[in-house]
Amino acid sequence: QGAVSAQGRRASYREMRGAPLQFVLCSFVATFLPLQASSENAVLVLDEKNFVSAVRAHPLLLVKFHAPWCGHCKQLAPEYEKAATALQGRVQLAKVDATTEVALAEQYKIEGYPTLYFFKNGQPEEYGGGRSNASIVSWVEEHSGPALVELSTEAALASKLPERQTLPYFVAKGGKPLKDVFAKLADERRTTGSFFFVDGQDADVVQVHRGFNEVIELHGPETTDPEKVLHFLEREMIPPFGEINEDNFAGYLARATEGMLWVCFNPESFREDARKHKGVFQQIAASFKQFPVVYTDTKVYDEHVKEELGCTDFPTVVLQIGNFTDEEAETDPKRYKLLLPATEITEDAISAWIQSVLAGQVPEDDGLDELDEEDEEGEEEEEALLCAEA
Structure with a gap:
């Protein structure tokens, strides 16, 4: 797991992942600088001057590196503040604007936003949880105790x-x-x-x-x-056909060196449907080992399902082809969709379709989601400002 480039972030991070979501500067003066949380929330605002003192002052510290223009960061912000309030007195939450605190961002190799690190007694650990308030609290509580x-x-x-x-x-x-x-x-x-x-x-x-x-x-x-x-x-640890969510997305992502096969079932019965058809998709996974085969909660992750996977009808199979782990990739993974019959879902039909995709006989389903467009606009604005300053 590791931070990814802007291009890889489009296919990787979504609402499922709290950015993988991976420390220490030495400054004599910084030790004595005051640490203050925003008056509106319990999140410390850190910079190069007070970062060291924060790590020293708080045995348990979660730090979020973010960018003001990042759509996913904006989504995370209110959940992060709720988690900070829930954990107040036990674990301190903080944030760093990586676009202004360039030295810190470079030190921790921040390439994708948001990226989070958990410091336990000064030692950094990559954050691997989700982006909801409950997920953040659960992950931090679990990782605060014995392994x-x-x-x-x-x-x-x-x-x-x-x-x-x-x-x-x-x-x-x-x-x-x-x-x-x-x-x-x-x-x-x-x-x-x-x-x-x-x-x-x-x-x-x-x-x-x-x-x-x-x-x-x-x-x-x-x-x-x-x-x-x-x-x-x-x-x-990874089943041949399993449920994917914000908690385990990083594990699947690490295996998606060639792509990923998503099965989008009806939001009202996705777990029952997955159990009913697990034999079919376990066989698909055995036949196409290069693609992790997953299903997800299509109601909870409605935005991801519609915008990233392009699914509005169910059940649908989506095959994304591309290296999700390549930080230097200049293009998004390609996307292909197959609307399945509501009753008979067979291994033969799906396998034949995948073979057709791999043979170049199926047209690509293209399109960017709104958060990607927002991120791209933000990146363009930032580049324009840098050029103007130069």
Whole structure:
């Protein structure tokens, strides 16, 4: 995960992602500069002069790098302020105008907006949560505590698992050697999911809980080999066909080196429809491994579905072709749409359509969304000002 260019941001960031959403300047004077929040909210306004003192003064600090012209930043602003109020007294939220604080933006390699970092005792961690008030609060609270949650019983584990639906759960059961391996992995990979350890089991086992209540297991001596456990977690954490949202968008994005296949079901029944047709799309995923195959909440992400994917009728399959992870890409991924029949959704029909797309036999569905146009206008205005100043 990492910040992306303006071009990559159009296809990548949307309302699903709180910009991945990735520190420290040394200044003797800055230590003594006052830190003040805006009178209208609980968000600190930081600049090059008070950035260091903010990191030192607040053991838990979330910093948003933004641009005034950025449409996605404007959408995030009220949610960010609500989260700051909800977390007041526990975690401090702050913001930096990356267009004026150029040195800070360069130091933290800010290339896409908004980009957020979480500082825990001065150490930066990439923010990997969503853009809603609830998502920000949930992510920050989770990452403020220990990375590995230790439990004593299976019942205690069962009570934890229903709390989240889309990010994977990583579970280890066994003795101290496995616990030590898992604790280290949890510290290093905590942004990818939730880590649990259940003590006192007869045999070591590592589990990945994902997707449609799937549980994938690793047994035997490999469970105490850190590299093999990590490989297992990374390989199995993304289901072949799964729900995508603001919490796990970054994980899917990292795999979308050639594109992504979206399935947009009826907003009123999208989860039931996804479960009903999961076999078809799991087979599609197996046949076209270059494309992550996903579905989403078409009501919650109505704007993304309509503007980014171009879906107004359901069910529809959207294939985006292009490297989502390429920061130097000068063009957006290409988009192709297939309106599906309401009843019979078959692997053969969808596979044949994808093959036709790849063969260049299907016309591209083109168009920019409003936020992209707003961002482009802002970038043009900023460039014009820079030229005028020069």
